[in-house]
Amino acid sequence: MKHRLFEQNRTILLAVSGGPDSMALLHFFVSIRDTYHLRLIALSVDHKLRGKESLEDLHYVRDICEKWNVEFIGKQVNVPQYMEETKKSTELAARELRYAFFEKMMQSYNAPILAMGHHGDDQVETMFMQLTKGIKPKGMPFKRSFANGIIIRPLLSVTKDEIHAYCRNHQIIPRLDPTNEETIYTRNAFRHHLVPFLKERNPNIHHSAQLTSEIFQEEEDYLIEEAKKVVECVATFDEKKDNVFIDIQKVLRFHPTLQRRAFHLILNYLYRHLDVVEIKAIHHDQLLKLMHSEKPNAMIHMPHNLIVLKAYDQIQFRFNKTSKAPYYYRLFPGEQILLPDGKTLSVILEKSSSKPKESGAYEFVCHAESIALPLIIRSRQNGDKLKIRGLGGSKKIKDVFIDLKIPQAEREEWPIVTDNNGQLLWLIGLKKGEVLETTSDQWLRLMVT
Template sequence: MKEVDEWLGELIELAREEGLWTAGDTVVVAVSGGPDSMALLHLLHRLSGAEQLSLVAAHLDHGFRGEESAREGEIVRGYAAELGIPCESTFIDMPAYIEASSMNSQAASREKRYGFLHGVAHTYGASRIALAHHADDQAETVLMRIIRGTGLAGLAGIPISRSEKNVELIRPLLRKYKADILRYCDLWAIPYSHDSSNGQKHYFRNHVRLDILPYLSAHNPQLPQSLARLAELAAAEDDWLAQETRAVYERHVLPHREGCQLNRKALLGLHVALQRRLIKLILNYIGLETDPSSFDSIETIRLAASERAAATWSLDAGGGIRFIREYDNLLFVRSVPGERSTSSSGYAYAVTTDVTSLMLPEAEGQLTFEAMAGSAARRPGNRLEALFDADRIQYPLTIRNRQPGDRMAVLGLNGTKKVQDMFVDDRVAPSRREVLPIVVDANGFVLWIPGIRRSALAQVTDSTKRVMRMKARFASDFNG
């Protein structure tokens, strides 16, 4: 029994290393009736006293195999009673549910199985659900993902623990192989059932287990061990990269309306691996949690930020997310159902001589109007401020977004210039062009575009007696 005693020591050491449980935890053990889960139940029972664990066995009959499934349930309930462990079991007519829901059998079974396990955990106040996945399952999972195509996260395979619905899913046998588990069952005379569906090759996993792995193992007898080791290495490196990506996100990604924004040069300053991971993290955070982004879409976004790509560019990233490049600003915007865009509706506000402040929610800004004596006026400190001869302004003013054909008599230039051309010259982001306020006088002449230019109209001279100081403030720097 020395070998099986070593199992207990190894399992306790693994639990300490991975934080699988703490003293006083209640653990729900998912028991199908096969050798893996029956061995897991027995192992946890043996160490429950020393580790101060309370155990609950949970068995679900999916109704796929009739009498065979019913016998498995009897074996589980009988063995749990023999060990003195409470057992919760139930029956679900999965064939009927699959037909009604139109889900594939594996996805439907997983949904119901985990729903049942979480229900048992809630009833008993359990903080852990123990699952009997082992090292051969891990090897099969990694090989399946390689065949289908995967990245580093996929190579990490099955995690030894992860949180789901405030419960930790733990896999204490993930580093033990099937042959070892069968030998353990024989040594302790543990009863178990054989699932006949494991031989049905129409399931991809079974095909991998029965055909592909044995064929490849002829070239490398240690292939399952190699794949399991690959998963462990990939999991550690994937976790480290995930931490680095979250740190980069905190440093460089800023909120922006219904999404977020990122400086293009900050992205390009990262290693290509972090570029891809950061883009994926952004997409996941703002709307693609249940719709994993593809490598192609992530790579398209990454390349759109390069020096060679167009300065203004947009892409439907899927999942209701739109990626927009506006010069050096990269926007990830989540569309809101039913919301009208500002560009389609426009805005316009009238300003009379007695108005001192105007909020502009469409532009996320504010304009202020301050009248003063000409002698008190000082030169504007920046382009978000402009001075006008108050007696030469034609009121009422209109503060609005741009319209087709808008032109300005630009100070210092002969003739007029298109507002659209001025936006392009000043690298105003296309999305901002539709909401940026324009100050227009009663005759329809453009007086000022805050942050861009003032016109040649109503200039302040030595003879000016009254000055109107206009100031603009915006929530963000629209020049990117």
Template sequence: MKNPKILCLPADMNDKKYIQKGFAKTIAKTIAKTITDFGMLENKDTILVAVSGGPDSVALVLALLALKEKYTIKIGVAHLNHMLRGEESLRDATFVKELAHKLSLPFHEGQKNVTIYAKKHRLSVEEAGREARYRFFELIAKNHGYTKIALGHNKDDNAELVLMNLLRGAGPKGLSGIPPIRGGRYIRPLIRVSKNQVLDFLKLKKQTYVFDSSNQNMIYLRNKIRHELFPHLQSEYNPEIVDALDRLSNILRQEEAFWDSETKIQFNRCLIKTEDSLLTFSKTLMSNLHPALLNRVLRKAIKTVKKDLKRISLAHINDIVDFCFNKPSGFSLDLPGQIRVYKDKDIITIKKEDETLREIGKKEKQLRQMAKKK
């Protein structure tokens, strides 16, 4: 097995560059402020750190270890082998295991054939890998009592996601980027730290890491953005493009928090009845909502009965609005995921049907034919 490829050069701890700039202190303050601002840690938290072996996750472990005494926290390391890169994947797992041992931290290892998982669940390899990782982290956290799960996303990752979602035509939620904390459980202490700062931090600590060759594969949109589009934007348009996109995401994240609160209020105000997989709303109250708020209430309603918003696009939301408020004809509207919208004079019902909509349609057609014969 090959040794992990070292990408960082040892730095002299007495290097004037680092002493003059107080680099280590700057990074520590940034991370500490991020943790405080978002309430990421509490005393006696037990943190499961997701470590791939790359620079971000390795830096994350070191940063959290530096805060271990301040917060009286316990730390464990988790690594999932995706079985995508053969010997390189085994090399990564070995590196992370040795790092955990060197730092005297508990190590939790797993493996999942992501290629097979992707085919089975009809997902892209990226989607399958993400789903497999989160399932693995949740299982380890549950079995070993970890209260938080720390991920190594940095400021550049956030900016890349914002730009990628912009190119895909995402709305404000997509442009709000990577949340620093999610569900009170997943935390990202490095989210305000740039990639260059991460690399310099590791250089200062004389800490090695491994290189994931798939990060150079241009078949993935994220890699094309990272290696082609971002350098072009930085050189030709705005050298601070990462900071600009990061600011945009922070602004939109704050506004999304407000909209989420307002949507919940109007959702409950318009709601008439709740049953299993069925919601009934006042058509009159919904018709008086601002279009932006109406769209959000409809999305929340669909997510409530469907459990997610997969395959539900803005076009579907527009179809619902047009069907419910602009077209006098029609009794129901079919959406992906066995979702059907019914309208009456005074109410709108959104339901997840038990049967496929095709089967329901056949039965309705048969009933109409029988009615005509009578």
């Protein structure tokens, strides 16, 4: 095998949902089990998102495993409840609970290999999704560290169509999840709209994406090793290793490529207990701007209360553990900014004869001539009121938080958008304000990604 994903006489855990990809994966490992002397354990998760139907998927996997003499462990996780508690999206909540189960099983069975059914089309989707998020499109590796071992993806070199053909050839009748057809989920939208478009122009796009991914991974591995040397040279950690101090003059001796990766390593280290934090290109950009700022003293907010302070020739990374500092930013069309939770707010000027559609709670559209620029993005203030769209009246932000049961700890940093005259426009993700419409064809679109 080119990537030597596993050796003989190993225990392999397999993530099996019952769909075509995972069933092909399971069948493939069953077909080589005796040759490689493998112990196979299938893991299946019911996310409680489709009621009886999703539970039947789990039972289907259980029955197939019994037929093929494969050990089986099924688990139900309550994604809707977790979403309510954490305010996270369906995709993220399901992923976190699913991977927590996988990690627990890897540790319980001391099985350091978890096989997953991601294929070439998934690779294309992932790389373009990363690109749109401002993350370098490295895609998914054939293997990566996870829990007490590794995740492997043996099917990355084959397409979805080839997997369906494999299932037909071996009389496998997989379960089909109807939510995979709903394009309200980000990955599904890429799957149904972007990937077919790309395949029309390059039927071998999955091979190109995989080759590019591997090249990026190799280059990144090398650059990270070089960046480690930079960190050793320029960074000082305090005794508890929660605060990091950077010598700006020393950093400036190195190429910006290594500067960015050095900052990336520092952020990864500081966020080591927070797996959900995605470090994006905008994080690096903000750090480089701070370092080159002519101001002797400046500060930026990063996700999860991490504050980065510039004081003359030194940059300090530290967590604001005692209280959440108020913030206040100005933003013009064409600019973007980091919010305290790590998401990115972008402002786009559009031209349209009719009001452009908003896509969900994290987009806001209004007439450009109805507001005074620049936009202000800030934390809440006493007495804040929002004239809520469609309500016909105003409501205190405090009462909105109470009605929506937003935890007290999150309220102080929840971002509010106003115009330059103080008109409240948007309590991001929660409520949108009523804005006067004009006959202008100029519109502002605010997007949080």
